[in-house]
Amino acid sequence: MRIGLYGGSFDPVHLGHLWIAESARDYLQLDEVRWIPAAQSPLKESAPKASCEQRLTMLHLALSGAEGHCVDDRELRRGDVSYTVQTLQEICAGSDSDQYFFILGSDSLASMPQWFMPEKIMDLVTLAVVHRGGDPEPDYSVLEGLVNAKTIERMRASQILVPSIEISSSEIRHRIMQGDSIRYRVPNAVEAYLRSEKLYLP
Numbered sequence: 001m002r003i004g005l006y007g008g009s010f011d012p013v014h015l016g017h018l019w020i021a022e023s024a025r026d027y028l029q030l031d032e033v034r035w036i037p038a039a040q041s042p043l044k045e046s047a048p049k050a051s052c053e054q055r056l057t058m059l060h061l062a063l064s065g066a067e068g069h070c071v072d073d074r075e076l077r078r079g080d081v082s083y084t085v086q087t088l089q090e091i092c093a094g095s096d097s098d099q100y101f102f103i104l105g106s107d108s109l110a111s112m113p114q115w116f117m118p119e120k121i122m123d124l125v126t127l128a129v130v131h132r133g134g135d136p137e138p139d140y141s142v143l144e145g146l147v148n149a150k151t152i153e154r155m156r157a158s159q160i161l162v163p164s165i166e167i168s169s170s171e172i173r174h175r176i177m178q179g180d181s182i183r184y185r186v187p188n189a190v191e192a193y194l195r196s197e198k199l200y201l202p
Contacts, residue, residue, distance in 0.1 A: 001031040001032065001095075001097075001098045001099070002028065002029060002030045002031050002032075002098075002099050002101070003030060003031060003032050003034060003098055003099070003100050003101070004021070004024050004025060004028060004030045004032070004033040004034065004100075004101045004102075004103050004128065005033075005034050005036060005072075005088070005091065005100055005101065005102050005103065005125065006020075006021050006024070006033055006034065006035050006036065006103040007035075007036040007038055007075075007082075007084065007087070007102075007103075007104075008036075008037065008038065009037065009041065009048045009055070009169065010035070010037050010055050010058065010059055010169070011049055011050050011055055011169050011173075012050065012055070012058050012169055012172060012173075012186060012190060012194060012199070012200075013055075013059050013062045013169075013186070013187075013190060014167050014168075014169060014185055014186045014190075015165075015167060015184070015185060015186060015187065016165040016167040016168070017062075018062060018066075018187070019162060019163075019165060020103065020130055020160070020162055020165075021033045021035070021069060021103070023160055023161075023162045024101070024103050024128060024130075024160050025068050025069075027160050027161070028101055028128060028160070030068065030101065031068065032068055032069070033068060033069050033070075033103075034070055034071070034072045034091075035059055035063065035069065035070070035071045035072065036071075036072045036073075036074070036075055036087060037052070037055050037056060037059060037071070037073065037075065037076055038075050038076075038082040039052060039075050039076050039078065039079050039080060039081070039082050040080065040081050041081075042081045042082070042083060042116065049173060049199075049200060050199055050200075052076040052079075054197060054199060055076075056071065056076060057193065058190050058193055058194075059071050061187065061189040061190050061193055062186075062187045062189065062190050064189065072091075074090065075087055083116045083117075084102075084115060084116070084121055085115075085116055085117040085120050085121050085124075088100070088102070088121060088124045088125055089120075089124065092124045092125070099126070100124065100125040100126070101125060101126050101127075101128040101158060102121070102125040102126070102127050103128050103130065104127060104128070104129060104130065105129070105130050106129055106130065106132075106135065106136075106138040106139075109127065109129050109138050109139070109140070109142065109143075110142055112127075112142060112143060112146070113142055113143075113146065118146055119146050119147065122143070122146065122147050122151060122155075126154055126155060126158050127155045127158070128155075128158040128159070128160055129155065129158075129159050129160065130159075130160050130162060131159050131160065131161050131162070132162055132164045132165065133161065133162065133163045133164045134164045135164070140152050140155060140156060143155075167185050171185075172185055172186060172200075173200040176194065176199070176200040176201060177200060177201065177202050182194070
């Protein structure tokens with residue numbers, strides 16, 4: 001199987017996340033995209049605003065009925081700081097025949113040398129970098145010295161082009177705090193859940 005792994009805080013999950021995941025599924029001809037919500041990213045100073053249970057519920061609501069998408073909650077069950085390499089080692093140990101693509105933004109690519117055991121990460125999976133229309137080309141030179149040229153070329157070939165999406169989780173949280181509409185920024189079921197839980201209100 002060809003499997004995409006899509007990690008993040010998803011605080012909250014929004015239509016931009018869904019667009020990226022579905023674009024990856026189409027472009028890379030993935031059999032499945034596994035969404036992996038993080039308990040706490042080691043490169044982010046603050047913890048997610050919503051609880052693990054709330055973010056997990058929102059993901060299930062957003063992906064309900066979505067063919068080829070599923071949620072992997074191992075990092076939430078593990079708790080504490082989520083190291084990507086640990087998660088990938090667990091997943092990849094399950095099958096030698098599957099091919100894994102790790103979906104990430106160009107900003108995450110730029111910080112890859114600061115990740116824990118980046119060489120091991122790229123030994124386990126192929127990085128599939130999201131290139132948003134209008135943004136500069138992702139800079140793969142940051143990987144020089146970590147992997148060989150052939151591996152970098154394989155990553156370039158797995159790059160995912162998506163339109164520029166002016167939606168972010170922080171913007172949605174801000175709009176909720178200000179009492180502004182978030183319609184068409186998150187799935188309807190997620191919007192209803194945010195309202196019922198009174199999430200992100202001041």
